Amino acid sequence: MKKIISFIGAPGCGKGFLIKKFIETATQNNMLSPKNIAIISIGNIIRTEIKNQTKLGIKIQKSKREGCLAPDSLIIPLLKKELHKTKASIIILDGYPRTRSQFELLCSISKGYDLNIIHRDTQENTIKKRIEQRRICSTCGCEHIASEIKCSCGGNLVQRKEDTVWTDRMAEYKEVTLPMINEIKNENYFYILQEQNLEDCDLTSLVTQVLSNKDTKKNYLYLNMLSSDKENN
Numbered sequence: 001m002k003k004i005i006s007f008i009g010a011p012g013c014g015k016g017f018l019i020k021k022f023i024e025t026a027t028q029n030n031m032l033s034p035k036n037i038a039i040i041s042i043g044n045i046i047r048t049e050i051k052n053q054t055k056l057g058i059k060i061q062k063s064k065r066e067g068c069l070a071p072d073s074l075i076i077p078l079l080k081k082e083l084h085k086t087k088a089s090i091i092i093l094d095g096y097p098r099t100r101s102q103f104e105l106l107c108s109i110s111k112g113y114d115l116n117i118i119h120r121d122t123q124e125n126t127i128k129k130r131i132e133q134r135r136i137c138s139t140c141g142c143e144h145i146a147s148e149i150k151c152s153c154g155g156n157l158v159q160r161k162e163d164t165v166w167t168d169r170m171a172e173y174k175e176v177t178l179p180m181i182n183e184i185k186n187e188n189y190f191y192i193l194q195e196q197n198l199e200d201c202d203l204t205s206l207v208t209q210v211l212s213n214k215d216t217k218k219n220y221l222y223l224n225m226l227s228s229d230k231e232n233n
């Protein structure tokens with residue numbers, strides 16, 4: 001059965017890095033071959049649609065200007081198309097679902113898939129610090145920190161547009177995403193990664209659990225390998 005692994009968390013919590021590390025851990029332990037993995041980032045798809053000023057992109061841009069999340073009616077067809085397009089057996093969703101209705105729609109379009117949701121549960125001030133430091137390359141889009149001057153490709157480093165409105169996005173996360181998380185956090189497909197320092201943590205047990213057969217799974221996994229006190233020292 002194909003697997004969907006959804007990574008969710010507050011804006012700027014480091015989902016991208018977590019996904020990278022998750023895949024690295026899985027491939028290094030021969031649990032997965034990179035060619036069997038597809039990453040679907042609704043955020044990236046939306047950015048591309050807006051950048052290319054497609055019909056859909058213009059509609060989404062309009063709704064964003066009005067200060068709302070892009071409506072499900074626009075996102076769901078995109079997601080469906082991407083799901084059907086991929087031949088990979090492991091489909092990673094980056095930052096989706098964000099609302100209760102997105103979750104319900106995801107459940108309905110992912111029938112026949114083994115759905116897993118990993119919540120990166122991070123402290124707000126840890127994220128805030130990271131956001132203030134984060135830059136992306138305006139040419140290739142890869143991530144940098146503020147102390148770097150240029151990307152190796154020669155591109156200039158800029159703040160991500162979303163990062164400049166992080167406070168608003170965080171408020172929206174608390175208002176619409178957290179209630180959804182609270183409703184589903186005890187389900188057997190839901191994993192909580194409460195880990196402030198991802199650089200040094202070992203994800204093997206999480207990866208093994210998520211990639212294992214559903215029947216053998218615990219209710220949910222709770223990792224807290226490094227305490228936040230340690231980080232503050």
Ligand SMILES: [Zn+2]
Nearest residue numbers: 137140151153
């Ligand atoms: Zn670059």
